[in-house]
Every structure is written in structure tokens, then in C-alpha cells.
Amino acid sequence: MSHKILGVVTLMYLFIFFLHVLYFAVNKQKIISVIWIFLYVTLGLHTAGLTVRWIESYNLGIGHVPLSNFYESLIFYSWCISFLLVVMKKRLSFPSITALASLIALAFMGYASISPSVEKTIQPLIPALQSNWLHIHVFTCFIAYAAFVISFISSLLYFFKWKGVLPPRETLEDINYRSVVVGFPMLSAGILTGAVWAHYAWGSYWSWDPKETWSLITWIVYALFLHARIAKGLKGKKMAFFSILGFLCVIFTYFGVNFILSGLHSYTT
């Protein structure tokens, strides 16, 4: 059941992306309000899909929050992106931004459902994951990751010049900075809740596991970004480059560590 709902959600992200293409082709303002209606509905369905998967796990007798393997994390990452879009609608209501955000959400959903290497069935929780820290740790980390997606999008758009299509450059700069302001405290909370959890699960709050190290590297990059912005007045293309560098670290922390390096956080065993 949850697979079907999430399959529909994936198609809806694709449809939302096509709506954007249509908007850029015919430039009718009405399409934008349709896009937003679809974004709300999709977020609602996406939430329903996760909730049904949660209920299904209880029906299997192995009930746990659907945040426990790579498949579920991809679905949740995608959910966080559309959640942030809706929560920050006032600031992010630009078709170029929602277009790229829904494209990235689509990419995660598509990868989760199509790739044969991603295990899709509901699996029981191994002992290391049986902890209440799982919820808050995963939630804070992925909200941060999603905020960094938004800052990445605004940085990327900064390098293009399409008058009337893209938001003004000052607005892009502002969105870039503000999403890091959301992402950075969330990433900090994610790292710290992870550390407390690690203390209770493995006996050490910091063990320089590759995932931990890469999250620290990401944290340092965004800390430097904020200092350069606030104290040194970082602006323009340099600021956009810096933000993209931060996002590359996020991507490496999320994907690279699992596929290239091994460690305690590997989704695959």
C-alpha cells in the first residue's frame, strides 16, 4: 500500500516539474498557483505514504519509524525538501526555485524506487538502531540536508542570467544565506544528538567514524561560510561557490560515505 502511495507521489513530483516547464513556455501566472496546489497535495500524500509505511511496520510486528534504512532515508530526504518549500513559501515562491527543488525531490524518489541496489522492504530494526535518539537524530539531519538543497539551488541559479525568469540576485543571496541559517543549527543539532546516541549505543560520543568526520567537515565549511558572510561581508559569486562547496560535502556525507568508505553508519552491511 505505502509503495503505491509513494509511487503516485513520485509521479506527482514529475508532474509538478512538467508544470514548471509549461510555465516557462507559456508564462501564465495562473500555472504558479496550480503548482502550489499540487505541491501541497503532494506533501500531504507523501506524509500519508510515510505514515502508512509506519503503520505497516507495526502490522508486521516490527513496528518502527520509517527512518531506518537507505530507502526510507531517501524518501524522507525528499519529504523534507517539499516540507521546507511549503514552510518557507513566502520566501521561496519563485518558479525557478520550486522547479529545481521538485526535480531534486523527484530524483531522490526515483532513485529510491528504481535502483535495484536499494532494499525497499520494511526490515526489522537491528539492536543498534533501537533507540529514541533515532527519531530526533535523523529528523534534524535531514531537515538540515534539505535546507542545504535550497541554498545549493539559489547558489546555482546565481550563475545564470534570465531576466524575468530568475529571482533578483539579492533575493538569491538572501535565500542562500537564510537557508544556511536554518540548516546550520539543524546540522549542529543532528551531530550533537548523534553524539549523545553514540555515547549510549557504542560507548563513545565521538569515534571519528567516516560519517562523523564528514559531518564535522560539512559543519566546518558552513561555519566558515557564515563567518565569511557576517564578519567579512562575503557576497556574490564567491558566496555562491562557497555554498556549493558546502553542498558537495553534504552529498558526500550522505552518499559518499556509504558507498565509497565503510564505517558504523553504512546502510549496507
Next chain:
Amino acid sequence: MGDNIYKLLASLKTAIFLLSFIAMTSISGTVIKQKAGIEEYLSAYSEGTYRVIHFFGLDDVYHSPWFLAAIVLFAINLTLCTFGRFKRFLKTRKGSLNLPDEHTLSAMPMHFFVETTSAGHVINLLKTGYKTVHEEESGVLLEKGAVARYGTYIIHVSILIILAGSLIGLVFGHKGFVVLNKGETKSAMTIRGRSNKEIPLGFALRCKDFKVSFYPGGQPKDYVSRIEVIEDNKVVKEKDIRVNDPLNHRGTYVYQASYGAAPSFIFNIDGDEVVLKERDTYEKDGLILMITRFENAIHDFGPGVQVAYLDREEPKTVWFLKNVERLKERNIRGINIRLEDIKEDLYTGLEVSRDPGVWIVWTGFASILFGLYINFFMYYRRIYIGKAPDGIIVAGHAFRNQDAFREEFEKMKGRVLSQ
């Protein structure tokens, strides 16, 4: 000279350099395997490469002298930066708490006039949520969210607290492991490393029971060790330890880390029942036996155990196979030896850590989250209320988040002017 070194150590540029250095060198530790044995490195790298890796401490980057030195330098830099800035902040704050004159106020981007003679009335209308910080003949200065200005200091001091806590853990803490069979008692933990040093726990741990359970699909579900803490031959504590639920005894944490199975062999030697484990020796009346090897499957014959003995000063070995009647019983030097059974005993692997700095680290965690919250989600703003020739002038200024403040200020304006 000393002045220059101080300036260098206290500068933001140095902080940026040190943080970048720490971030970039950290990468090496995620690429090169850490704290592995020499053989493992030699199988992955050439001897020359290994020598370079070992020389720079890249086989244990995060504890190498130069990495720790960078962190210590960063801590010094952060201390100097933070306290220097805080001193300047306190100085300018005192001087900035005054009321600008009428002309300055009317030049501010956000301001409005009220035609009234009662300043007190206007002040009361605007005071909700604001605090009066300065009062004089010609007006008042109100502020809100003043705590937001301490955010950066709280964040930076928290980082120092976390670093101090982890240093205390590094110097005074211990980390090791204890392996216990069911029923076994141990009072020392083994420290991982080349020499496997043992240090006393200060109490004894006894494994009363150990259980593993699996999900129907075969994945591990739960492992539980029932552990007793023994002090002066008395059981002072008893707890089921599972993953994510350690035992804490006077600051020493005992964690469920792993488990395994060790076989034990039940022999009948000349009518006596003898239980032996791997590497155990048996000696009686000049007969010396030693268990040298255990195999779960020898070809298709099932489990077997290899026993060594001395035959006229010459070592010889013989296999006992559990499932093959003909090979279950042997005669060594005229003594009948029969393998009765092979049992798999579960043992539990416990991780032990003692870290007196952990509460300091937790304090740092809590205060850094508080600091991040007030720094990024609260902001400092001021309202000036001053006398003008034919009324009162109200001006506002936010030090961040101008958009949100402009909205708030417009609402205030509406509230005052509608009265």
C-alpha cells in the same frame, strides 16, 4: 614581537586557516584505514608509502601530535577572539545606550511623528515585550531581544567547553573491553592496542546469563547480558545490558558490544569426565593432552577437534570427530579417550568506558544549541521615543532581520496613530 604573535593568534584569519586545515586533514583519516595492523597497511600500500603514512601519523590522524596541536591552537585562537570581541562589545554597549537627538531620529529609515504632549501614553502603548534601558528628560530607549547579541559568545564558549570536556576524557578516561563467558567473573578490562594491557576496574563484573534473539528473517533482534557488579564479594548491582542500554556504575559505563560462541569439548578420559576448551591442556599421570584446533566441518564429517600429545617425547596430533563413531574414541598410550560431546557456549563482549569529561561535553552541547537558537532565531531591536517641538518622534532600528522588524514597526505605528 609578542604583540604581533598575539595579533596573529587572535585574528579571524587564523581561525579560518586553522579550521580549514583541520577539515582538510580530517579527510585523510576517512580514506586511509585508522589504527590497523602493519600487515594490513603493507597489503594495501608499498613499503615506502607505508613509511610515509606512519611518519606523518596518518595511520592515526586524529591522535597525531600535529592534529592535536592544530586543535589546541584553534582553542587558543577561539579564546582570544571571543574574549577580545566580548570586551569590545561591553565597551561599545555602555556608550551606545543613549538617546540620539531629534534630528538623528528623524533621519532614521523607520520613524513617525505623533502629535501629542503625553509621552508616557505613547511609551505605555509601545512597551509590550520591550524593556526600558535608558531614560532621560527628552525621552526613552526601549529594547527587545537583547539576549540575541550574546549568541555568538555563548556558541564560541560552548565550543571551548566541549573541547575542554573531550580533553579531560582523553587524559583521565579509559576505554577497553571485557569478554565474559556465562558465569565468569572479571575485575579488569583490556585496553585495545599492540600490547593489550589490562587495567583494574575497581569492581568485578559477573555474567549471570546471556541471550540472543533473532527476528523470523534471521536478523539479530536483541542481545542481553545479565550482569552483576560485585564489590567486596557482595553483589551491589544487577542489570540487563543491551545495545543502547548500558550499565552505569560510579561513572564507568558497560555496554553490550558483541557476542560470540566458544566451543567446549567434553571428553571421557579413562572413565572421568573432563571439559576442555580451545588451547586448554590436560595432564594426569604423565599423559599430556592439548586442544590445538577446532573445525566446525571436516569435509562432510561434521565438527572435529584436534588434540596434541607427546609420544616418547615426540609431539603428535590426532583428530576426534563428533559424528563418526569409529573416530570418536582413541587409545593414547594405553588410555582410552572418548569425545562425548562438543558444546557451543555463548560469550558476551562488553565495551567499558570511563569518561569523567562527558558531563562537561553534554553541558557544552546544551549551551551551544541554546546559543545557536538565540543567535539565529532571535534578533535585537530598539525603539527610540524622543521629544520633538510639536509632539513626539518614534524611531526604530533592528540590527538584523530588517524585514520582520519593518512589519512589527508598521503595526506599532498603526497602534499609536489610531489612538
